[in-house]
Each structure stands twice: as structure tokens, then as C-alpha cells.
Amino acid sequence: MGLTFEISATSGSGGRRGALHLPHGTVETPVFMPVGTAATVKTVQQETLEHIGRDAAGAQIILANTYHLYLRPGHDLIRRMGGVHRFMSWPRPMLTDSGGFQVFSLSELRKVTDDGVEFRSHLDGSKHFFSPEHSIEVQIALGADILMVFDECVETPATWERTKQSMGLTHEWAARSKAYFEAHKHEVPWAAEFPAKHQSLFGIVQGGMFADLRRESAERLVEMDFPGYAIGGLAVGEPREVTREMIARTLEVLPPDKPRYVMGVGYPDEIEEYARMGVDMMDCVLPTRAARHGLLFRAPEPGEAETAVRMNIKRVEYAEDQRPIDPTCTCLVCGRYTRAYLRHLFVAKEPLGATLNSIHNLSFYLDTMARVRRNLESRSTSA
Numbered sequence: 001m002g003l004t005f006e007i008s009a010t011s012g013s014g015g016r017r018g019a020l021h022l023p024h025g026t027v028e029t030p031v032f033m034p035v036g037t038a039a040t041v042k043t044v045q046q047e048t049l050e051h052i053g054r055d056a057a058g059a060q061i062i063l064a065n066t067y068h069l070y071l072r073p074g075h076d077l078i079r080r081m082g083g084v085h086r087f088m089s090w091p092r093p094m095l096t097d098s099g100g101f102q103v104f105s106l107s108e109l110r111k112v113t114d115d116g117v118e119f120r121s122h123l124d125g126s127k128h129f130f131s132p133e134h135s136i137e138v139q140i141a142l143g144a145d146i147l148m149v150f151d152e153c154v155e156t157p158a159t160w161e162r163t164k165q166s167m168g169l170t171h172e173w174a175a176r177s178k179a180y181f182e183a184h185k186h187e188v189p190w191a192a193e194f195p196a197k198h199q200s201l202f203g204i205v206q207g208g209m210f211a212d213l214r215r216e217s218a219e220r221l222v223e224m225d226f227p228g229y230a231i232g233g234l235a236v237g238e239p240r241e242v243t244r245e246m247i248a249r250t251l252e253v254l255p256p257d258k259p260r261y262v263m264g265v266g267y268p269d270e271i272e273e274y275a276r277m278g279v280d281m282m283d284c285v286l287p288t289r290a291a292r293h294g295l296l297f298r299a300p301e302p303g304e305a306e307t308a309v310r311m312n313i314k315r316v317e318y319a320e321d322q323r324p325i326d327p328t329c330t331c332l333v334c335g336r337y338t339r340a341y342l343r344h345l346f347v348a349k350e351p352l353g354a355t356l357n358s359i360h361n362l363s364f365y366l367d368t369m370a371r372v373r374r375n376l377e378s379r380s381t382s383a
């Protein structure tokens with residue numbers, strides 16, 4: 001058994017309240033997944049991650065990046081350490097990406113052939129090759145609950161012809177990823193611990209900013225029959241209306257009983273909007289990356305129109321501000337520290353500032369999704 005997905009309620013706009021049962025636990029959906037790039041959600045320790053957010057529920061599932069862990073410390077080392085769960089002491093569900101996005105965005109001197117991608121490490125310039133089979137081999141060694149097919153990420157903007165050609169390659173690679181996974185899934189490091197369970201491989205819909213290609217890509221992947229589907233290649237600089245349109249056109253084609261994951265989005269109001277449209281899973285580096293740059297999110301005060309107000313904590317107006325970041329937030333940072341103190345930490349470049357800012361922003365994201373889940377429960381008609 002890889003996963004089971006139960007939908008308890010759906011709303012008129014397509015939003016779904018569900019539960020995703022994975023080898024390392026159950027994830028209540030829709031869910032936001034913090035990104036733990038190098039087997040760490042930057043600056044936040046695991047015991048804190050387990051308790052952030054409303055009711056101290058913590059992060060239900062986190063991501064790790066295959067490209068980074070493959071380069072350092074290496075997937076074979078992590079396999080010998082028992083897999084990434086045991087290596088980083090994270091007992092709850094995890095998801096790994098395929099490495100494709102980082103290969104295309106971070107590495108140098110890429111050479112793409114039908115077989116895979118040759119690239120040089122952004123760390124030391126050493127030469128490497130990722131094929132669909134190798135990406136899955138690495139992800140099985142890491143041992144996340146969910147892994148992703150290896151896909152080509154087309155540059156933006158790209159023409160319809162270039163996007164279609166890239167999408168075709170992505171479909172071939174998806175089929176090869178699946179074939180390798182089915183033959184090797186018993187090799188996961190925790191096979192002996194959970195003998196009746198295995199990882200689940202998700203397909204990734206591509207197709208750039210073209211609705212017809214998005215539809216075609218979704219149809220092809222559904223034919224291949226994955227236990228879940230991701231929508232990739234979005235939030236790469238296009239206007240938000242285009243992102244929304246591509247998601248909507250893709251959701252129409254995906255089977256309603258399978259989990260749907262939009263990769264790499266977004267601002268708090270975006271994740272709320274996409275969850276209401278029927279997206280079950282999302283991830284983004286934004287809450288932690290923004291936190292390290294002093295950008296914090298908070299609920300609006302009376303008279304403010306935004307649903308998530310952006311605050312730049314380094315501004316001088318906060319130098320003697322005795323309020324918490326967000327008086328309505330129940331996170332441990334807002335319960336204890338003032339804006340004045342957080343501004344001081346940021347200005348003085350104290351590492352604690354990045355930690356506290358990250359804890360608040362992650363709590364804000366998790367609380368946003370908890371609120372969406374409650375609304376779906378109260379407003380929906382039972383499925």
C-alpha cells in the first residue's frame with residue numbers, strides 16, 4: 001500500500017476536504033508543505049516544526065530536495081543512515097521532488113538529451129548525469145513517502161512548439177520513471193520497518209502557459225495511472241491570472257479521487273485561492289525565504305483590504321513597537337516577542353531573527369490552510 005486518499009467534503013467552488021494516508025502518517029488536506037531543502041527547513045529545528053501553527057499541530061508533511069541531497073551528503077550515505085526520515089529525525093510524512101527543477105534552475109552547462117540531463121554541480125563544478133531512472137533511484141534511497149517523476153522544466157517564456165516538444169519528453173520520462181519505480185520500490189530503506197507499505201510516485205503535468213497543452217499533458221499522465229498528480233512549471237514569472245487559468249484547466253482533466261499538488265506556490269492569498277479551487281497540496285520556499293529577508297505576513301487589521309499583509313520588519317517604524325507581529329496569531333513568537341525585538345535581531349544580523357521570523361511565517365501559512373479546511377467542512381456538501 002502506497003497511499004489512500006479520502007475526501008470527506010467538497011465545496012461549490014471545487015475545494016475538497018480530505019485525508020491523505022501515507023506510510024509515515026496521515027495528512028489533513030488541503031495542506032501546505034514547508035520546504036526542507038537540504039534535509040532542514042532552514043533555521044527551524046524539527047521539534048519546533050512539530051508544534052508550530054494552531055493548536056500546536058505542527059507541519060504535517062515537509063519537502064526535501066533531491067538535487068541538493070544527491071550532491072551533499074549523497075543519497076548513498078542517506079540510505080546507509082536509514083533514509084532521510086531517520087537521518088534528519090523527522091517521523092512524519094515527507095515528499096521529495098525529482099531534482100529536475102534544480103538541475104534546470106541552479107546547475108551550469110546543462111546538456112539535455114532524450115536520455116537525461118548532464119549538468120555541473122553548483123557547489124564544485126563536478127559533472128553529473130540525471131536520467132529518469134537515476135532520479136527515481138536517488139529518491140528511493142532518500143525514502144520520502146511521496147516521490148516525483150523526473151521532468152524537463154522548459155525555460156520561460158517558451159513558444160508553443162518548444163513547450164510541446166519539451167512536454168513530449170516529460171511524458172516519456174514519466175513512463176520511464178514509473179517503470180523504474182515499479183521494479184525497484186521494494187528497495188526503500190524503511191522496507192523492513194513497514195513491510196506492507198511503499199512509496200507513491202506522482203506524475204507531473206507540464207504544458208507551459210498553453211491551456212491546450214496543459215489539457216493534453218494531464219490526459220496523457222492520467223492514462224499512465226499515477227496515485228497522485230502534480231501541476232508543475234507554474235509561478236515562474238507569469239501573471240497570476242495565467243497561473244490560475246492553467247490550474248483550472250488542468251484540474252478539469254485530473255481524476256477527482258486522486259490528490260492534486262501544485263508545485264512551488266505561493267503567497268498566502270494564492271494558496272488559499274488554489275485550495276478553494278480543488279488543489280490538495282502545495283509547497284513553497286516563500287515563508288522561510290521571506291522570513292530570512294525580514295518579510296513577515298500578518299492578518300489584516302480593520303480597514304486593510306489584503307487578506308495577508310506584508311510587513312518589512314527592518315523598517316524604522318518598528319524600532320520601538322511593543323506589539324507582536326500579529327496580535328491575532330497564536331504562534332510562539334507572537335506570544336512572546338515584540339516587533340521592536342525582532343527588528344533589532346534583523347538589523348544586528350542575529351541568527352535568532354531568521355529563526356523567529358521563519359516560525360511565525362510558517363505558522364501563518366499552516367494557520368491559513370487550517371482555516372481553509374474548517375471553512376470547507378462547514379460550507380460544503382458531503383461528498
Ligand SMILES: [Zn+2]
Binds near residue numbers: 329333334335
Ligand atoms: Zn505569529
